[in-house]
Amino acid sequence: MIEGLQLQLERLNGSIRDRENRRIVLQGELSASQTGSTPVRGSDQRTIPEESRDLATLKSQLAGLEARYTPSHPDVIRLKTLIESLESKNRSARRFQGIDPSTGNTGQPEIAGRDAPCRNGNQEFEVRGDRVAAQLRTYQKWVEETPRREQELFAQNRDYDRLKEIHSSLLKRKLKRRLL
Numbered sequence: 001m002i003e004g005l006q007l008q009l010e011r012l013n014g015s016i017r018d019r020e021n022r023r024i025v026l027q028g029e030l031s032a033s034q035t036g037s038t039p040v041r042g043s044d045q046r047t048i049p050e051e052s053r054d055l056a057t058l059k060s061q062l063a064g065l066e067a068r069y070t071p072s073h074p075d076v077i078r079l080k081t082l083i084e085s086l087e088s089k090n091r092s093a094r095r096f097q098g099i100d101p102s103t104g105n106t107g108q109p110e111i112a113g114r115d116a117p118c119r120n121g122n123q124e125f126e127v128r129g130d131r132v133a134a135q136l137r138t139y140q141k142w143v144e145e146t147p148r149r150e151q152e153l154f155a156q157n158r159d160y161d162r163l164k165e166i167h168s169s170l171l172k173r174k175l176k177r178r179l180l
Contacts, residue, residue, distance in 0.1 A: 005136040012129040017056040
């Protein structure tokens with residue numbers, strides 16, 4: 001179950017990265033059309049800023065680390081800090097370019113129309129990813145608690161066997177006394 005949920009979470013994160021890359025490509029095409037230059041169609045890698053590709057990669061690495069480690073693990077904390085700094089740099093760059101950082105829109109309707117499906121899809125994937133991550137944490141917690149539960153069961157069985165022996169010895173004494 002845990003492996004299946006981890007695989008599902010990785011697929012959802014991949015879908016989010018793909019949609020984010022597509023949104024960045026669309027924004028690049030729009031900005032290129034506004035400046036009069038034409039983006040290179042054959043290679044999406046040229047239209048995607050390096051920082052955004054790095055950000056998507058870092059987010060996928062963070063999801064993988066969060067699946068394995070606790071939030072207080074040093075690698076998880078380091079990646080979160082790095083992602084936050086890149087996101088804040090991206091927000092300030094977008095503000096400088098006239099793009100609304102909360103929506104990613106430049107205020108022009110053609111961007112809003114093309115960008116909305118990506119944002120809505122990403123939100124849907126993020127919600128599903130959160131649900132899968134919660135299930136994954138639940139199953140991991142159960143697996144981690146297994147040795148403790150096993151010890152509790154062993155102690156209860158031992159106590160039950162001891163009480164059963166005491167009960168049978170008392171019953172034998174009672175029957176002996178009745179016969180005398």
